Amino acid sequence: MWIRAASIEHMVEELKTKKPASIRVCTLFFKPKAYQRQIPIDYPAMHIGNEFIVGYGLDYGPVGPELQGCLRGDRIVR
Numbered sequence: 001m002w003i004r005a006a007s008i009e010h011m012v013e014e015l016k017t018k019k020p021a022s023i024r025v026c027t028l029f030f031k032p033k034a035y036q037r038q039i040p041i042d043y044p045a046m047h048i049g050n051e052f053i054v055g056y057g058l059d060y061g062p063v064g065p066e067l068q069g070c071l072r073g074d075r076i077v078r
Helices: 007-018
Strands: 026-030 044-045 053-055 070-072
Touching: none
Parallel strands: 026 044
Antiparallel strands: 053 070
16 A cells, blocks of 8 residues: 555654664555655665556545556556
């Protein structure tokens, strides 16, 4: 599931209040050119461009949840 950078910051700050030994961030899709935050993404599964994507629960209106994979937004057929 894609989470906005602001959500990652919020989650990390919340986790820090629990005083863990360490915190690591992972993501399925990472857009390095679009990411402008200071919190490092430790485990990106895939580096992608700044394209809009849908699938695997990444919704765009009624399109997305039922897809068995992911598509770039420009490949969505309505």
